[in-house]
Amino acid sequence: MNLQENYNLQKKNTFGLRLFAKYFCEVFSITELKKVLEQFKGEKILLLGSGSNILFTKNFDGLVLQFNQKGIYKIEEDRDSVLLEVFAGELWDDFVSYCVGNNFYGVENLSLIPGTVGAAPIQNIGAYGQEVKDTFFALNGIYLTDSSEKTFIKHDCNFGYRTTIFKNELKNKFIITSVLFRLQKNFELNTHYGSIEQELKSIGKKNPTLADIRNIVIKIRNDKLPDPKVLGNSGSFFKNPEIEKNHYAKLKAGFPSLKGFPTSEDTIKIPAGWLIEQCGWKGKRTGNVGVHEHQALVLVNYGKADGNEVLQLSQKIKEDVYQKFEIQLEEEVNIV
Numbered sequence: 138m139n140l141q142e143n144y145n146l147q148k149k150n151t152f153g154l155r156l157f158a159k160y161f162c163e164v165f166s167i168t169e170l171k172k173v174l175e176q177f178k179g180e181k182i183l184l185l186g187s188g189s190n191i192l193f194t195k196n197f198d199g200l201v202l203q204f205n206q207k208g209i210y211k212i213e214e215d216r217d218s219v220l221l222e223v224f225a226g227e228l229w230d231d232f233v234s235y236c237v238g239n240n241f242y243g244v245e246n247l248s249l250i251p252g253t254v255g256a257a258p259i260q261n262i263g264a265y266g267q268e269v270k271d272t273f274f275a276l277n278g279i280y281l282t283d284s285s286e287k288t289f290i291k292h293d294c295n296f297g298y299r300t301t302i303f304k305n306e307l308k309n310k311f312i313i314t315s316v317l318f319r320l321q322k323n324f325e326l327n328t329h330y331g332s333i334e335q336e337l338k339s340i341g342k343k344n345p346t347l348a349d350i351r352n353i354v355i356k357i358r359n360d361k362l363p364d365p366k367v368l369g370n371s372g373s374f375f376k377n378p379e380i381e382k383n384h385y386a387k388l389k390a391g392f393p394s395l396k397g398f399p400t401s402e403d404t405i406k407i408p409a410g411w412l413i414e415q416c417g418w419k420g421k422r423t424g425n426v427g428v429h430e431h432q433a434l435v436l437v438n439y440g441k442a443d444g445n446e447v448l449q450l451s452q453k454i455k456e457d458v459y460q461k462f463e464i465q466l467e468e469e470v471n472i473v
């Protein structure tokens with residue numbers, strides 16, 4: 138256990154914002170976790186993964202807590218699949234790399250996503266046609282109020298697009314300690330996402346391997362998304378909105394280049410990046426903050442921003458998108 142006072146969170150959030158927590162504690166086992174929860178009973182607690190999906194707008198007047206136990210364990214294996222238990226502190230991409238290295242299929246399109254395994258199910262991370270929920274089996278964790286342990290099976294998690302029960306009803310009430318995934322052992326790749334298909338074509342690969350897909354995803358991400366170590370950011374700042382079919386038809390008439398992906402009979406998901414780009418924000422900088430030049434969904438800190446500058450920029454973008462398209466963008470990042 139590692140408890141510190143008046144702790145600078147700059148290295149603990151990928152926006153690179155300099156803010157302080159009254160207390161910070163990193164724990165490496167469930168026993169330690171229970172001890173800290175007992176010690177800070179009744180106090181404000183903020184659970185932090187690797188800080189890659191959070192915007193701090195002020196100092197935190199309580200305990201910032203990180204559960205960093207690592208480890209990947211084989212629980213079950215048969216001819217077709219393997220069930221792995223992965224502790225929450227494992228880095229997500231280390232887990233993906235382990236799966237690809239062992240020829241386990243199902244998370245390769247999620248290569249290079251920043252963050253920890255414990256944080257991955259909270260917002261059902263997704264990319265290039267795969268989501269955590271596709272391989273998720275169950276998770277274990279502890280309630281903050283009374284340290285009781287609970288297992289959630291997939292059905293109990295309310296998985297949706299970038300959402301689950303842990304981002305809503307259980308937000309800051311339950312700490313995930315390990316996640317169980319079922320991976321496939323037989324060849325099954327998902328290469329339908331536009332940019333993966335294009336990349337496969339351009340390098341002339343007709344029969345890609347698991348490792349090829351990982352490498353392609355890493356290349357696409359590196360081309361489009363800024364490295365938080367170089368330029369502070371937290372990936373997509375907004376979710377892609379879903380709108381009614383009628384609304385989509387009206388917009389499409391005025392903006393023929395608008396793309397849409399049906400999500401139900403009546404709803405269409407549209408790329409927020411496109412909306413923001415159409416409002417002229419892509420690549421724009423104001424003061425210490427800006428919109429990334431290759432992906433308009435990503436807001437960046439040029440080094441000296443404080444959280445409120447990022448928040449103000451996001452609000453201006455939301456206003457402009459609403460004015461032009463009558464669409465209310467919703468944040469994907471957690472604002473604290």
Ligand code: EPU
Pocket residue numbers: 263264265266332361371372373374375376377396408409410411412414419431432433434469
């Ligand atoms: N687009 C633009 N301008 C932009 C960005 C995107 O016009 O600046 C349009 C393009 O037409 C493109 C479409 O948006 O065809 C989709 O773009 P992209 O494939 O880059 O994906 P996205 O919808 O912008 C989502 C996720 C990303 C994930 C990618 C790839 C959300 C909020 N974001 O972005 O996730 O990597 O798909 O699957 O769903 C993250 O959540 O932090 C994240 C990076």
